[in-house]
Amino acid sequence: MTGALAARVACSDSLTLVLLLAIDTSTTAITVGLHDGSGVVAETTTLDARAHAEHLAPGIGAALATVSAGPGDVTDVVVGIGPGPFTGLRVGIVTARTFAFALGIPVRGLTSLDAVAHQAWLAGRRGDLLVATDARRKEVYTAAYALGDAGARRTAEPTVSRAADLPDELRALPTAGRGPALYGDALPHGIELLDVSGAALADLAVRRLADTTSPDLDGTLQWTEPGRGFDGLEPLYLRRPDVSPAAPTTKSTLG
Amino acid sequence: MSDEPLVLGIETSCDETGVGIVRGQTLLVDTVASSVDEHARFGGVVPEVASRAHLEAMVPTIDRACREAGVSLRDLDAISVTSGPGLAGALLVGVASAKALALALGKPIYGVNHLASHVAVDIVEHGPLPEPTMAMLVSGGHSSLLLVPDVTNDVRSLGATMDDAAGEAFDKVARVLGLPFPGGPHVDRAAREGNRLAIDFPRGLTTGRDLERHRFDFSFSGLKTAVSRWVELRQRAGENVPVADVAASFQEAVVDVLTRKALLACKEHDVEHLLIGGGVAANSRLRALAEERCAKAGVVLRVPRPGLCTDNGAMVAALGAQMVAKGREPSDLGLPTDSSMPVTLVQA
Numbered sequence: 001m002t003g004a005l006a007a008r009v010a011c012s013d014s015l016t017l018v019l020l021l022a023i024d025t026s027t028t029a030i031t032v033g034l035h036d037g038s039g040v041v042a043e044t045t046t047l048d049a050r051a052h053a054e055h056l057a058p059g060i061g062a063a064l065a066t067v068s069a070g071p072g073d074v075t076d077v078v079v080g081i082g083p084g085p086f087t088g089l090r091v092g093i094v095t096a097r098t099f100a101f102a103l104g105i106p107v108r109g110l111t112s113l114d115a116v117a118h119q120a121w122l123a124g125r126r127g128d129l130l131v132a133t134d135a136r137r138k139e140v141y142t143a144a145y146a147l148g149d150a151g152a153r154r155t156a157e158p159t160v161s162r163a164a165d166l167p168d169e170l171r172a173l174p175t176a177g178r179g180p181a182l183y184g185d186a187l188p189h190g191i192e193l194l195d196v197s198g199a200a201l202a203d204l205a206v207r208r209l210a211d212t213t214s215p216d217l218d219g220t221l222q223w224t225e226p227g228r229g230f231d232g233l234e235p236l237y238l239r240r241p242d243v244s245p246a247a248p249t250t251k252s253t254l255g
Numbered sequence: 256m257s258d259e260p261l262v263l264g265i266e267t268s269c270d271e272t273g274v275g276i277v278r279g280q281t282l283l284v285d286t287v288a289s290s291v292d293e294h295a296r297f298g299g300v301v302p303e304v305a306s307r308a309h310l311e312a313m314v315p316t317i318d319r320a321c322r323e324a325g326v327s328l329r330d331l332d333a334i335s336v337t338s339g340p341g342l343a344g345a346l347l348v349g350v351a352s353a354k355a356l357a358l359a360l361g362k363p364i365y366g367v368n369h370l371a372s373h374v375a376v377d378i379v380e381h382g383p384l385p386e387p388t389m390a391m392l393v394s395g396g397h398s399s400l401l402l403v404p405d406v407t408n409d410v411r412s413l414g415a416t417m418d419d420a421a422g423e424a425f426d427k428v429a430r431v432l433g434l435p436f437p438g439g440p441h442v443d444r445a446a447r448e449g450n451r452l453a454i455d456f457p458r459g460l461t462t463g464r465d466l467e468r469h470r471f472d473f474s475f476s477g478l479k480t481a482v483s484r485w486v487e488l489r490q491r492a493g494e495n496v497p498v499a500d501v502a503a504s505f506q507e508a509v510v511d512v513l514t515r516k517a518l519l520a521c522k523e524h525d526v527e528h529l530l531i532g533g534g535v536a537a538n539s540r541l542r543a544l545a546e547e548r549c550a551k552a553g554v555v556l557r558v559p560r561p562g563l564c565t566d567n568g569a570m571v572a573a574l575g576a577q578m579v580a581k582g583r584e585p586s587d588l589g590l591p592t593d594s595s596m597p598v599t600l601v602q603a
């Protein structure tokens with residue numbers, strides 16, 4: 001029962017029972033965070049837009065090692081479900097799903113852009129914020145947020161578009177993510193926050209788990225079901241696949 | 256028996272999500288989820304569609320394999336996974352999943368070559384591989400002739416296709432003849448009703464200087480073009496296209512070249528065992544002609560059953576089990592994928 005976890009999070013003398021692993025590969029950062037219920041205890045981040053699968057598993061191992069924990073000590077997994085460039089995004093999601101499956105522990109998904117907004121909120125920022133990350137093909141993934149004292153609330157749903165095609169009132173907002181660095185003309189108000197942080201994702205996840213005001217969950221959380229305050233485990237692709245068949249040299253339709 | 260290595264293998268190099276479990280030389284389970292139907296309407300494998308399907312199928316396929324084999328993940332001795340060659344995005348899903356298993360369970364991981372796995376799978380079907388074995392791999396992605404002194408660390412390339420893979424030629428000719436994708440089984444079926452001597456289609460790289468310079472290489476694009484032209488001329492003249500005869504004659508040209516070169520390689524390298532693997536190995540005429548020619552040459556032919564010739568997880572598990580049995584060092588958890596991994600590199 002996740003209520004029990006929430007209770008553990010809230011109850012300071014049993015905090016050690018919780019070790020939440022957060023993973024995100026939706027941006028240039030291959031990032032891992034560990035949270036023990038009272039705070040983030042480890043983060044490992046590697047910046048490499050082309051080699052997510054190489055760095056992620058060693059990154060998880062390294063994060064666990066810094067707190068002298070083993071994989072079997074992890075009690076919960078949370079993964080950023082994007083939106084993000086597909087190939088890298090899938091690495092994080094399949095890693096989270098498989099890792100949790102192998103250990104028989106719950107795994108939940110959160111919108112990656114929410115983690116960026118949450119990090120800005122943790123840093124003390126308040127007011128409206130646009131998050132715009134690199135979607136390649138001259139486009140950005142965006143969502144908008146209102147940062148109040150209670151946290152970051154999403155005010156515009158994730159979407160993919162050219163930066164210049166966003167509504168003027170969104171482009172005028174302070175903007176986190178790599179969008180402003182890539183499309184400065186369309187997004188002139190960039191702030192110093194480029195990629196998802198595993199620590200911020202872990203912190204957001206623990207807060208959502210502890211938030212008893214969200215609608216209640218039934219006890220068993222399957223990896224296919226969105227839980228209270230979570231977004232399910234399906235990737236946010238936001239684009240249909242290109243449908244040109246593979247180049248002949250790499251394809252193998254007959255084994 | 257029970258002290259033989261228990262290995263789970265993951266294969267995602269193309270459109271099949273394969274998970275197999277092998278104990279030593281015994282196949283316990285071979286589970287495959289295929290996205291081939293989603294690709295059929297595009298006439299070929301669409302990489303992004305394949306990658307999305309792998310992500311959805313990965314954990315359920317691992318789960319199903321374990322249940323059907325009655326194996327607990329904790330009992331595994333190692334994980335093995337295809338690290339290349341194949342579609343980059345598809346490979347990544349399998350490798351990331353395999354790493355997560357290895358990390359969570361504290362087990363060694365072996366990133367292995369897809370082609371060497373096609374060879375190793377026959378161990379679970381027909382027992383230990385003679386060393387050396389000659390291996391011919393023919394599929395939609397590969398047409399290779401390999402000399403294999405040791406499938407765990409010594410695989411030598413004698414020849415490969417210069418253009419289309421054999422299976423790809425089947426797909427293209429099927430399209431020309433109005434047969435569905437994937438072309439292999441449909442051409443095979445149509446050919447059974449036809450005369451394989453009806454049309455004398457070209458045999459690529461089999462004569463004169465071509466044979467000298469590309470002794471064990473293949474070329475199927477000239478054949479494919481010849482078939483297209485032959486069919487087009489008929490259609491333009493308003494004549495009926497004898498689909499069965501064209502299929503049979505085309506197929507004969509392919510399998511004639513394949514078996515001729517494979518047996519030449521056996522003879523010149525003094526190898527007494529020929530293994531044929533890959534999806535095209537399921538072709539009935541290839542099997543028949545290979546049997547006939549091997550018998551004549553005194554070569555022992557090994558062909559895994561069709562289900563093990565196409566891409567599957569069992570072949571990756573089979574190679575992984577050999578790696579463990581031979582005491583090979585595991586791969587690093589940071590192992591990369593390599594979409595164009597050379598066949599001579601057995602392990603990443």
Ligand SMILES: [Zn+2]
Pocket residue numbers: 252254255369373394396533565566
């Ligand atoms: Zn293959």
